Amino acid sequence: MRVTMSDVAAAAGVNKATVSRVLRGDPRISSATGERVWSVIKALGYRPDAIARGLSSRSSDTIGVFFRDLSASWAGEFLAGFERVMSRNECECIVRATGGDPQQRRNAMFRLLSRRVDGLVWLDGPPEPDAEVPGVTVGMPSPSGVSVLVDIEAAASLLQGLAGRKEIEILQGERPFFPGLIKFLPGNRNKGDGTVKVFDGILPPGSGPVPGDFRVICTTRKSPAFFPGSWKLYWPAFELGTLSARVLLNTIRGRGVRPETVRLLPVLSGPS
């Protein structure tokens, strides 16, 4: 049998409630009792049971994260940032891939709700209307609630500054990192000074950059391959993770989240 709170209470000669209070750092506990209980806790190797705690406290210190596709190249980077913040706040992260299927998505949500998750992160589309818990939408505006997104217009400005009078040509893969980027870049620029080729997303084979081109690769920071001599426009996945974690924690803990929408700047990095 595992060592339980009653065991600790018995060994310390106090009541379960006292142990509970010591554990939760209740201020109205005598330092004598506190120390005694702590020493018993350590001696017995007692570890509180999160499940039981959840049952009576009606929450779980757990949040659920919905991806469309976990194998997307930036998914891990996002999680890295998100998990870092969450673990510092004693929260566990449950990941879910929905494949964009509405039915599967709802099922997954209900399963997570039955686990009493404290919050949900939506990276695969707008939040379900009946989510019952706080949520953050990432990468796209949310009809209701908080959303964290990348400032694509700013990305366009960066590219324009880089291009100067050159023409900007955008080659867009099937899942571009900066969807809608093209809207912010008027195509009718002066030719003649050269061309800036922007590769956005995972491009089909054969469309790779040609050496000698002046080019920008839209990518993630941790791409296993890279193109020497290319500029890079980073999709700030890690920062999206840390930021949405903080925003979610704030809304869960009731601190007002002032802006309904938070924007993050992409990073343009020169060749080296």
Add this chain to the structure above:
Amino acid sequence: MRVTMSDVAAAAGVNKATVSRVLRGDPRISSATGERVWSVIKALGYRPDAIARGLSSRSSDTIGVFFRDLSASWAGEFLAGFERVMSRNECECIVRATGGDPQQRRNAMFRLLSRRVDGLVWLDGPPEPDAEVPGVTVGMPSPSGVSVLVDIEAAASLLQGLAGRKEIEILQGERPFFPGLIKFLPGNRNKGDGTVKVFDGILPPGSGPVPGDFRVICTTRKSPAFFPGSWKLYWPAFELGTLSARVLLNTIRGRGVRPETVRLLPVLSGPS
């Protein structure tokens, strides 16, 4: 207030225990009662509480996954495979990055154990000795217990077959995908027929492939960038995920896992 099992029982005019049995598909239940209870369940929109279930059943349908670094380019791919199998088996996945720090690792483990995880996956090193629950080690041999790994010797064979009599030159990044690959490739091959350059891992800027080289990039399937004209040696992260999920489920469910070590072949893919 949420709809609870007692509510259903009351509305159906039966005992909580009966509802529980209906839910768990207990065979010794009259079809009349069964249908009545089910209809009440749907009418009331009752959803069982996983936390309460966990408390009394002493398990959680949850498994924990330890990464050293979630932002590793293959982390998402691994998770994609792993989560797919787990979700089909009604299991949730909790992810954790340990950064290779032993202390943090143990803390994380204890936190997960207090959540009554049913199993653990170790991608960041050999399993902790006192894990208390079944585990699978991925990517490296485990001193004790089951491990799933990539057959690096087979990868070497693929490369040798590809190279023929050409010299194989390995450029290894700081976190190579195929650690130890070099050991299986004797360096003293005939020169003169050309060179095969193998790029393994995330290479520092400047060490990228030169066009015209005959080259192989060790990478993941979902790299956002790629080199046209290069061969690719895939680190089969997705397959590692599905396989280790199945292996873990089997050991959790007590089905004997025959081989203590399972090996997975990498995939060599031509340029296109």
Add this chain to the structure above:
DNA sequence: TTGTACGCGTTATCAT
């Protein structure tokens, strides 16, 4: 400052 006692929502063990 500490103890009592009940509630949280299920599962499991006896009865019937």
Add this chain to the structure above:
DNA sequence: ATGATAACGCGTACAA
């Protein structure tokens, strides 16, 4: 085939 009731381990008003 079903009901009554005791766990499960902890939080928390309320009482002392």
